[in-house]
Amino acid sequence: MAGMRLPVMPPLSPMLSKSVQQIPDGASYEPKWDGFRSIVFRDGDEIEFGSRNERPMTRYFPELVAAARSELPPRCVVDGEIVIATAGRLDFEALQLRLHPAASRVTMLAEKTPASFIAFDLLALGDTDLTGRPFTERRAALVDALADAGPTFHVTPATRDIALATRWFDEFEGAGLDGVIAKPVDGVYLPDKRTMFKIKHRRTADCVVAGYRLHKSGDDAVGSLLLGLYDSDGALASVGVIGAFPMARRRALLAELQPLVTTFDEHPWNWAAHADPDVVRRHGGGSRWNAGKDLSFVPLRPERVVEVRYDHMEGRRFRHMAQFNRWRPDRTPRSCTFDQLEQPVSFSLDDIGPGLTPRAGRPYRS
Template identity: 65%
Template sequence: MTLPVMPPVDPMLSKSAPSIPPGKLYEPKWDGFRAIVFRDGDSVEIGSRNTKPMQRYFPEIVEAVLSYLPERCVVDGEIIVPSSTHSGLDFDALLQRVHPAESRVRLLSVETPALLVLFDVLALGDDDLTGLPFAQRRSVLESLVTPGGPISITAQTSSLDVATQWFSQFEGAGLDGVVAKDPAGVYEPGKRTMQKIKHERTADCVVAGYRPHKSGDDAVGSLLLGLYNSSGTLASVGVSASFPMARRRELVTELAPLVVPLEGHPWDYSALGRTPREAAGSRWSAGKDLSFVPLSPTLVVEVAYDHMEGDRFRHTAQFRRWRPDRDPSSCTYAQLEEPVSYALKDVLATS
């Protein structure tokens, strides 16, 4: 492979902003697998956010690149898997694609095929485009892709009003905000030169246990959060883990009076619904010890979250404050906002 921009390349990143800034180019914020794709003739490499190759996990993307992109190019985008049950994306199905067995990868490439959504181009032919203004790179990108296939281009607008509308309209699994880009900006690998504006909401959750810190049992690794569903079962919805080490050690002492046996706990082996133990084989947890210290479900905490992935928080929730004034029984799914649904085609460029 001989290209003007060669792998590995650290993707250009974004930093958080409290509101949508004016005077930018705006795109929906995707939350799949970041992918910088290199094609040189019949050779294709897909670099992840940490620059590791991942083309073996997405043979259908490799085939699409060979069929739909120019023979020599480098593009930046996101790999996603559309949901088979709703109008958004299925991040859990995407995670399942990272599997060591080639036979399993091939099967899933047919059962849950991935799509490639592009938002930048770094090279075309013999030309390195990273020094061009972003607006010009976008024009080049739009000339490369024909809408309607397995490779698409993300929607974009220069209108602050439209971006504000997108911020609400395109909310959901895989679309949790807006990215603002400088029209004159060059491509700067590894630097946080873009701005991301993400949804953040708060929820009052029951603290039903904690996992010890990886350094030992004298520190809390993460608080395990629960919400009561419509059947009255305390379902595991995620974790909160952002504490300084000194505070993690203090929490072990503070939570000690609430430690209870697993037997009879809402998340013991006979409990219905999803529990931390049942979740031990999902998402990024393969091979990890996810045993936990059960707590009496009497403590309530307010946490901030961006959005839900099914019945769980998509990302680690951020601790805000303890809520001694709240009754644990009031911590239900009913308090969560319902995102506005969207059609995937509305988030992709149509021309």
């Protein structure tokens, strides 16, 4: 932005984290928010929201731009997460809907499902670059700088107590959070470096393989396998995909699956029979983000069972791409139901911090 003059300037890649199995000792711990990672830059009325890929997200969140002008210090750079909360829990699907090319729809959704910003690091304040300071100093400066913020900008909870962090890990999932972040207390801010640690939930589920998509490299390999679970009504629901296979295994899978190939007329996911395109997209038959993307698949008779690893669910689907664990020839497809999934403890965002569930329709000025 031409008029912006800050000690830390966009574009800037955020500092990242690497996965570990256990919560490490001697760190500063925070809930792991499940939203869009973003660094917000404010220089007076000049506001920009960056992203993981360094592309600005400013146009998609006009309500955050307005709130930044009223809630943030006049000149600052803040690292955090853009989230949307509904009914006391994070709503990632509503957040994804905000990345829409039409300005009119962005405006409508900003009123209907307003976003919040969870701040967890302060990179600059006034003319001072804080990235070389230890995290404990940056955290104290963040708490002080945003002491009067709200109702849109919030400072994430943090603790040095590993017992409390462990409780957060167990309880906060019920509000849509997906783990805990551990930060070295003396660490400086290193953009695009994995110097923090993330501890996420790891679970397994037995799923039915109901179809496959071809690999983008050609027609002789599987790109991904479509997964299903049976609901209480006996219908097979689409829950996600797995796709991380070596190329040799992708080619072998294509040959192995050919005896199961069937027609859509005999398949539970005969999307062409549905007149409502939203029903089709919600169950894996299209893309709400890219109407031109080919998401067609080869239907398979639902006879093969695979055990997958996943972190948590977003509604009735895996929040992130599941990972292959092993084949389960000992399991019958009809035994692969939603009942096997672990249910997180019920928890509300308002139990984490007051005001984290925003009011729909809150006015803003663009």
